[in-house]
Amino acid sequence: MGDDRRKKTFVISRFDPDRDDAPRAQSYEIAVEPDWKVLDALNYIKDEVDGTLSHRWSCRMAVCGSCGMMVDGEPRLTCKEAISDYGDTVEIAPLANFPIVRDLVIDSDGFMEKLKSVKPWIIRAKQLAAEEGPLRQSPAELEEFKQFSMCINCMLCYSACPVVANEPEFIGPAAIALGHRYSLDSRDEGAAERNEIFRGPGTVFSCSFANECSEVCPKHVDPAAAVNQAKLNAVVDWALRLILPRRGGE
Amino acid sequence: MARNAHPRAMAPAKPGSTRTAPPRLPDRFPLGGRYLAYTLFDWTGILYLLLGLLVLCAVWSLGSGESVWNALLERHRSAPYIGFHAIALVGVVFVGIRFFGFFPKAQPPRIGPLKPPPGPVILAALYALWIGVTVVLTIVLAGGARG
Numbered sequence: 001m002g003d004d005r006r007k008k009t010f011v012i013s014r015f016d017p018d019r020d021d022a023p024r025a026q027s028y029e030i031a032v033e034p035d036w037k038v039l040d041a042l043n044y045i046k047d048e049v050d051g052t053l054s055h056r057w058s059c060r061m062a063v064c065g066s067c068g069m070m071v072d073g074e075p076r077l078t079c080k081e082a083i084s085d086y087g088d089t090v091e092i093a094p095l096a097n098f099p100i101v102r103d104l105v106i107d108s109d110g111f112m113e114k115l116k117s118v119k120p121w122i123i124r125a126k127q128l129a130a131e132e133g134p135l136r137q138s139p140a141e142l143e144e145f146k147q148f149s150m151c152i153n154c155m156l157c158y159s160a161c162p163v164v165a166n167e168p169e170f171i172g173p174a175a176i177a178l179g180h181r182y183s184l185d186s187r188d189e190g191a192a193e194r195n196e197i198f199r200g201p202g203t204v205f206s207c208s209f210a211n212e213c214s215e216v217c218p219k220h221v222d223p224a225a226a227v228n229q230a231k232l233n234a235v236v237d238w239a240l241r242l243i244l245p246r247r248g249g250e
Numbered sequence: 251m252a253r254n255a256h257p258r259a260m261a262p263a264k265p266g267s268t269r270t271a272p273p274r275l276p277d278r279f280p281l282g283g284r285y286l287a288y289t290l291f292d293w294t295g296i297l298y299l300l301l302g303l304l305v306l307c308a309v310w311s312l313g314s315g316e317s318v319w320n321a322l323l324e325r326h327r328s329a330p331y332i333g334f335h336a337i338a339l340v341g342v343v344f345v346g347i348r349f350f351g352f353f354p355k356a357q358p359p360r361i362g363p364l365k366p367p368p369g370p371v372i373l374a375a376l377y378a379l380w381i382g383v384t385v386v387l388t389i390v391l392a393g394g395a396r397g
Contacts, residue, residue: 162280165275224352232357
């Protein structure tokens with residue numbers, strides 16, 4: 001078999017917090033296999049060319065959400081992007097809208113805080129006793145929120161969102177989609193609590209429906225749909241509480 | 251290299267022990283790729299502001315006597331006004347199409363026992379309503395013009 005390898009130049013954003021004031025670009029020219037993903041090229045550079053390059057990755061199959069980066073200016077999972085889809089020069093940078101820890105590694109602590117703020121767990125008014133058995137759910141009930149539960153927390157949606165870039169308080173698409181997913185869950189009784197959160201500042205009403213989050217989502221979660229459904233739910237809940245104060249916002 | 255985003259964008263409440271570089275905006279924001287449609291969508295707000303001012307101006311003219319009203323109608327026949335209204339029409343159609351495109355997926359799976367109709371049905375209903383209102387308004391305004 002012939003050598004199918006082809007030379008490509010990778011322009012990679014580098015940042016060393018001990019030495020650099022700001023990120024700088026560094027080029028690497030390597031021969032790539034035609035079936036490589038962008039992540040394979042990064043791993044090759046790390047292993048064979050420059051061991052100081054830092055990037056995150058884990059599962060290599062678009063499940064763990066670790067390897068999100070800007071590839072030619074678009075937020076992408078590098079393990080999912082075929083290198084053959086790109087030109088002779090590929091620009092790779094850390095996810096936009098995030099503080100940069102080192103090279104291609106971003107600080108995800110802010111994201112974790114935002115996720116927690118929407119109470120992403122099943123809330124029950126009263127815990128079931130063990131002898132009552134598990135909470136049951138029909139396939140139809142599952143279908144109502146399944147799409148929003150497919151999120152892998154890759155943060156690509158935050159990287160694409162213009163509101164995240166300009167409004168630090170905005171809790172963002174994935175967090176809202178996660179909160180909405182639990183509010184739609186038939187086993188959950190915490191929708192009213194989350195609607196209260198969603199009516200607060202920096203949540204659903206900060207979204208200006210750019211739809212970029214849904215465009216870049218690698219798992220087709222459609223966070224823009226979740227955010228805008230959550231807007232409607234929060235308003236309907238508020239109106240019902242106004243008309244029927246004893247209803248408790250169910 | 252892209253411009254910087256808000257310095258606190260996606261920053262944790264308490265800064266970590268490692269110094270970080272400030273967050274960058276996506277390279278293509280605000281006028282590249284798909285961001286262009288979003289930015290244009292935002293900019294149509296200027297058209298609505300100007301249209302609102304024109305309506306206020308028309309209401310004021312109406313209450314200021316026939317000569318002022320006739321002068322306003324005369325101004326509306328000038329090329330700059332017609333040009334502005336042509337641009338406004340393009341802007342309104344663009345916003346309508348974008349809004350209608352997003353509207354179906356913003357519907358909740360259900361409100362109480364009621365489920366929304368399928369997306370294509372909502373989309374067809376929105377366009378039918380839009381065309382219907384436009385036809386009715388055209389008939390009314392054309393009748394007014396003849397009278």
